[in-house]
Amino acid sequence: MRVVIVGAGYVGLTLGVAAAKVGYEVLFVDINPEIVTSLNKRQATFYEKGLQEALDSLFTSGKDIAFSNLKDLFICHQPKQSVFVVSLGTPLGPDSKALLTPILKVTEEVVQWMQSNDLLILRSTVAVGTTRHLLNTVKGLQNISFCPERTIEGKALEELHTLPQVVSGSSPLARDLASDFFRKITPDVLQAESLETAELIKLASNTFRDLNFAYANLLALIANEHGVNVNELINLSNFRYERNIIALPGLVGGPCLEKDAYILAQSYPGSESRLILEARKLNENMVPRAIKFIETHSTKDSNLTVLVCGAAFKGRPVTSDTRGSFVFLIIDGLCASGFKKENIHVLDPVVNNLVPGITVLNHLDQLQGQYDFMIQLTNHELFESPPFNSFIDECVSHVVSFWPRKIGNNKSGKSLYLGGVN
Numbered sequence: 548m549r550v551v552i553v554g555a556g557y558v559g560l561t562l563g564v565a566a567a568k569v570g571y572e573v574l575f576v577d578i579n580p581e582i583v584t585s586l587n588k589r590q591a592t593f594y595e596k597g598l599q600e601a602l603d604s605l606f607t608s609g610k611d612i613a614f615s616n617l618k619d620l621f622i623c624h625q626p627k628q629s630v631f632v633v634s635l636g637t638p639l640g641p642d643s644k645a646l647l648t649p650i651l652k653v654t655e656e657v658v659q660w661m662q663s664n665d666l667l668i669l670r671s672t673v674a675v676g677t678t679r680h681l682l683n684t685v686k687g688l689q690n691i692s693f694c695p696e697r698t699i700e701g702k703a704l705e706e707l708h709t710l711p712q713v714v715s716g717s718s719p720l721a722r723d724l725a726s727d728f729f730r731k732i733t734p735d736v737l738q739a740e741s742l743e744t745a746e747l748i749k750l751a752s753n754t755f756r757d758l759n760f761a762y763a764n765l766l767a768l769i770a771n772e773h774g775v776n777v778n779e780l781i782n783l784s785n786f787r788y789e790r791n792i793i794a795l796p797g798l799v800g801g802p803c804l805e806k807d808a809y810i811l812a813q814s815y816p817g818s819e820s821r822l823i824l825e826a827r828k829l830n831e832n833m834v835p836r837a838i839k840f841i842e843t844h845s846t847k848d849s850n851l852t853v854l855v856c857g858a859a860f861k862g863r864p865v866t867s868d869t870r871g872s873f874v875f876l877i878i879d880g881l882c883a884s885g886f887k888k889e890n891i892h893v894l895d896p897v898v899n900n901l902v903p904g905i906t907v908l909n910h911l912d913q914l915q916g917q918y919d920f921m922i923q924l925t926n927h928e929l930f931e932s933p934p935f936n937s938f939i940d941e942c943v944s945h946v947v948s949f950w951p952r953k954i955g956n957n958k959s960g961k962s963l964y965l966g967g968v969n
Contacts (some may be wrong), residue, residue: 548571548572548627548630548728549571549572549573549574549624549628549629549630550563550566550567550571550572550573550574550629550630550632551573551574551575551576551617551620551629551630551631551632551727552573552574552575552576552632552634552843553576553577553617553631553632553633553634553635553653553657554576554577554633554634554635554636554653554671554900555575555576555583555586555592555613555634555804556577556582556634556636557579557593557595557700557703557868558620558670558671558696559575559577559632559670560575560586560592561590561595561598561704561707561858562604562632562634562670562696562705562707563575563632563696563743564598564605564704564734565602565708565732566731566732567601567605567606567702567829568605568708569732569921570731571597571613571731571733571967572834573606574612574613574614574620574624575612575613575614575619576613576614576616576620577613577615578615578616581613581924582613582614583613583615583693585640586602586615587611587612587613589602589603591710592898593700593867593868594865594866594867595661595700595704595806595866596701596702596704596864596865597704597705599917600846601704604824607666610623611623614689616656617657617659617660617881618657618856619650620631620921622662623719626660626662626667628659628662629658629662629666630666630667630672630700630724630728631660631661631664631665631666631667631668632668633650633653633654633657633667633668633670633671634670634696635649635650635653635668635671636669636671636802636812637649637650637671637672637673637689638805638806639806639809639813640808641738642775643809643813644674644681644802644810645672645673645674645677645806645810646807647673647674647677647680649678650669650671650673650681651681651684651685652657652689653861654669654681654685655685658685658687658688660689661687661688662793663689663691663725664690664691664727665690666686666690666691666721666724666728667690667691667692668691668692668693668728669691669692669693669694670694670695670696671680672695672696672749672755672803672807672810673746673751673810674746674805674810674813674814675743675746675747675750676743676746676813676814676936677812677895678691678693678715678717678742678746679717679742679745682717688722689717689721689755690716690717690718690720690723690724691717691721691742691743692714692715692716692717692721692722692742692745693715693745693747694712694713694714694715694725694729694745695713695746695749697749698710698753699802699869700861700866701861701863701865701866702863702864707732707733708732708733709733710731710733710735711735711736711737712729712732712733712735712736712737712959713736713737713738713739713745713748714729714736714737714739714745714822715739715741715742715744716739716742717742719770722738724911726738727929731756732867735745740935746966747811747814749803749807749910750807750810750811750814751809751811752810753803753804754807754808754811754823756794756802756804757799757807757823757826757827757830758826759794760794760797760799760804760830761797761799761825761826761827761829761830762793762794762826763777763781763793763794763795763797764796764797764799764829764830764833765829765951766780766781766793766796767796767797777796778795778840779916781796782795782832793957797838797949797950798830798833798834798924798949799830799833799862800860800861800871800872800873801868801871801872802860802868802870802871802931803871804830804871805870805871806825806871807905808823808824808827809824809827809853811823813940815932821963822861824845831968832869833873833949834873834876834877834880835880835946836863837877837880837922837949838880838881838884839855840945840947841881841920841922841945841947842852842884843883844920844945845884845919847885847921849885849887850883850887850890851886851890851892851919851920852892852895852916852917852918852919853876853881853886853890853891853892853918853920853921853922854889854893854914854920854921854922854943855874855878855891855892855893855894855917855921855922855924855928856893856894856895856899856921856922856925856927856930857874857893857894857895857922857923857924857925857927857930858874858893858894858895859872859897859898859925859930860872860873860925861925861926862925862926862927862928863926863927863928863929865927866897867897867898867899869898869901872924874893874901874924874925875902876926878891878893878901878902878905878925878933887893888902888904889904889906890907891903891905892906892907892908892914892915892918893905893906893907893908894907894908894909894911894913894914894929895907895925895927896909896910896927896929897909906944909934911929911938912963913935914938914942915940917942917943917944918942918943918944919943919944919945920943920944920945920946920947921939921943921945921946921947922947922948923947923948923949923950924949925945925950926950929946933959
């Protein structure tokens, strides 16, 4: 069986590598020419632990494995029984609702190349009812399955072979084809009764986490009001008390948590969905607290310098993904407060490019002199190392951290701890 991955981003590429590892013939389709070129050179287009090594070992022939469209793919490869996996991103429109048009167009293209025993797997995060809408709208579409992606970036290649995979299908045949495909990759395959159940699983899981983090952020505000250390509060509450595990407060971003709550709310027209949206807005409003602290302690000197630690949306497990990262809001806020772009440096071990005019550093030895402010956005292990702590003590005047750290010891400055990033 051949596996054709349509959309070779984080979700598609890691699934394709996992499928190749268990013996499937895997080919990729992506409209981004840079991705196509890189994959045909066996070069990973983002950082994921073990990904480059897997590309080196699994795709050893000199033939192209990536194409810009399905027509080019089938010119080079004869038709055979295939699983087509659509793994496009689902951006939100101006109304905060998921945009369906790209998935609809790709599905219409895929159907033109499907044989009667082929399967289309929708892997993108969508509003409930989208898969059935495609089934009822796209002429000729028969076997379609929605199979939610639930891996964590930084451990995707490991979790694809260990996490239970939920499958669904437009028919018993589609459900069985999806089960057979994933059963070679992971030992546990769970069949959902309906397409809608499978669609809801990803949304329900991520929105639950978002709500939990929002509650922790609310606790941080309440604790601050009463002079209480919120981390001590949460750690004591959680200790050997399994009935409630409260998250730590802080920034809640990433390509899933920033939008899945909106997509879930889109799936229910009732006013009760405001609970989800209010929690999301609470999480989105954490950055202004950091900017306000900086504005309070800054002068009108236009040459003030700031070091932002963490460009990816998280530090552990390590990823280079900046989608949903708060670093962009931080940069915009700093610029609006009078900082010059050339005086804003971003330190991240695996992110190389960010915003035009912003210097991105990957190593401690690239840090340049003194900084008036340091903002720690992620918990990458580099930011907990003794050399980094020594640098902060000696070269930074004011510290703003969303992670627990020993702050307040730097020689001349003041510090603000805003909770732990999630």
